[in-house]
Amino acid sequence: xxxxxxxxxxxxxxxxxxxxxxxxxxxxxxxxxxxxxxxxxxxxxxxxxxxxxxxxxxxxxxxxxxxxxxxxxxxxxxxxxxxxxxxxxxxxxxxxxxxxxxxxxxxxxxxxxxxxxxxxxxxxxxxxxxxxxxxxxxxxxxxxxxxxxxxxxxxxxxxxxxxxxxxxxxxxxxxxxxxxxxxxxxxxxxxxxxxxxxxxxxxxxxxxxxxxxxxxxxxxxxxxxxxxxxxxxxxxxxxxxxxxxxxxxxxxxxxxxxxxxxxxxxxxxxxxxxxxxxxxxxxxxxxxxxxxxxxx
Numbered sequence: 001x002x003x004x005x006x007x008x009x010x011x012x013x014x015x016x017x018x019x020x021x022x023x024x025x026x027x028x029x030x031x032x033x034x035x036x037x038x039x040x041x042x043x044x045x046x047x048x049x050x051x052x053x054x055x056x057x058x059x060x061x062x063x064x065x066x067x068x069x070x071x072x073x074x075x076x077x078x079x080x081x082x083x084x085x086x087x088x089x090x091x092x093x094x095x096x097x098x099x100x101x102x103x104x105x106x107x108x109x110x111x112x113x114x115x116x117x118x119x120x121x122x123x124x125x126x127x128x129x130x131x132x133x134x135x136x137x138x139x140x141x142x143x144x145x146x147x148x149x150x151x152x153x154x155x156x157x158x159x160x161x162x163x164x165x166x167x168x169x170x171x172x173x174x175x176x177x178x179x180x181x182x183x184x185x186x187x188x189x190x191x192x193x194x195x196x197x198x199x200x201x202x203x204x205x206x207x208x209x210x211x212x213x214x215x216x217x218x219x220x221x222x223x224x225x226x227x228x229x230x231x232x233x234x235x236x237x238x239x240x241x242x243x244x245x246x247x248x249x250x251x252x253x254x255x256x257x258x259x260x261x262x263x264x265x266x267x268x269x270x271x272x273x274x275x276x277x278x279x280x281x282x283x284x285x286x287x288x289x290x291x292x293x294x295x296x
Contacts, residue, residue, distance in 0.1 A: 004286060005056035007048060007092070008105055008278035009063035011130035016048040017276070018055055019283040024276055026052055036082030042091060049095050058099045059092055060286030062108035062278040064133070067148040070102055075152060076131060076166035076174065099293065101286035103144060105278040107151055110135020111142045112273045112281030113238045122234050125271060126153070128221060128249075129241030132174040135281075138232060142285060153228060154178070158220045177220040179243045185213045200246055218249060222256035226264035240271030 003020040010032060017027035028048060033040035049059070066073040070089025077084050093100045110125035114137045117123060125135045132154030136143040143150040154174040155167050162171030163181070175181055179196035186194035186202075189209050202210035221244075225237050239250055250270055257265055273280055 002057040002287065002290060003055055004283040004290075005049065005052050005059045005096075005098075006279040006283040006286075007045070007059065007061045008108070008276075008282070009061065009088075010105060010278070011064050014044055014048055015276070015279060016052060017279050018052055019280065022280065022284070024279065026055075027276075027279075028052075036077075036084070038083070038086055038091075041083060041086060042095075045092060046095055049092070053096055053098075056096075056098060058101070058286065058290045059096055060282040061088060061092055061100065061102045062105040062282035063088060063102065064105050064131070066152065067102050067104050069148075070100075073148075075155060099290065101282070101289050103142075103282060103285065104133070104135070104148060104151065105282075106133030107135040107142060107144055108279075108281035108285060109133075109240065109271070109273065109277035110137055110151070110238075110281065111285045112277045113240075113271055114142075115281075115284060116272045117236060120236050122232055123236040123238065124151075124153075124225075124228055124232075124234055124266075125238045125240060125277075126221065126224070126244065127241035127271075128177060128217070128239065128244035129179055131180065132178050132221075132224075133241075134224075134228070136228075136232065153224055156224060156227065158223065173220055173224050177217040177224075177243075179241075182213055182217055182243065185216075186210070196243065200243075204247060214249070215252060217243065218252035219256045222253045222260070225253070225257055225266060225268060226260050229266040230264050234266045237266050237268045238271045239268060240273075240277065245270060 008015045015029045072086040072088040074084040089102045134151045134153035155172045158173045159171040163175045165172035165175035182196040186199040203214045
């Protein structure tokens with residue numbers, strides 16, 4: 001049985017683990033470098049890879065951003081400290097001298113979540129966290145796209161008059177619904193030190209201003225689900241991320257979705273793979289690719 005060294009690069013943390021036959025071991029985690037210098041990411045990856053390298057047969061990386069032929073392109077540079085056009089696959093291959101597979105983190109998480117479904121052909125995984133990411137499984141296949149763009153639904157239009165998103169477009173879903181957007185909305189009320197978690201705590205305590213912010217986020221996510229459902233005939237949507245899994249959030253999304261025409265509605269449940277969805281999903285996906293390569 002082959003062992004995968006899986007790495008998950010997010011906007012706030014990098015995690016790594018050995019995964020063999022779906023079992024996660026020797027998991028470690030560090031803060032994502034808040035620097036646009038490639039050397040900072042090089043060192044972070046080196047520190048994560050080296051302790052596990054001797055036990056790995058191949059490496060699979062799930063990363064935020066667009067993964068285009070192994071190059072990380074930051075659609076919203078704010079989520080990776082300004083890092084853009086980073087040769088992720090090449091760098092990890094150089095550090096490890098192993099075969100390396102790379103896809104987007106939401107795509108990887110979607111594949112992990114799909115393994116926990118039955119009798120479902122079309123589903124989406126939506127993570128509402130630092131940003132808003134989406135992974136799509138259509139006709140039982142993970143949708144990646146020729147440029148790695150598939151599933152970046154957080155940058156679909158939510159409000160043409162909304163705030164400018166980090167990607168440069170005005171009114172993206174991410175600019176209104178993400179944890180970052182929730183924090184930014186809260187800063188207008190509670191000051192520059194306000195966080196998304198603080199706003200959610202205020203919401204749970206019954207604060208009306210916080211309730212308005214959280215409902216705005218959930219309404220935008222419900223509309224995103226409706227748009228994806230009517231476009232792709234989704235049967236199931238799994239909601240994850242620190243905001244998506246926060247107490248009461250799913251119920252509000254369902255509330256807004258239930259007000260829409262039936263054709264726009266999909267069954268929405270909480271994601272099941274928790275924080276390791278990216279690690280597990282990219283390992284599962286890469287195992288298929290690695291098996292094809294080694295057997296060809």
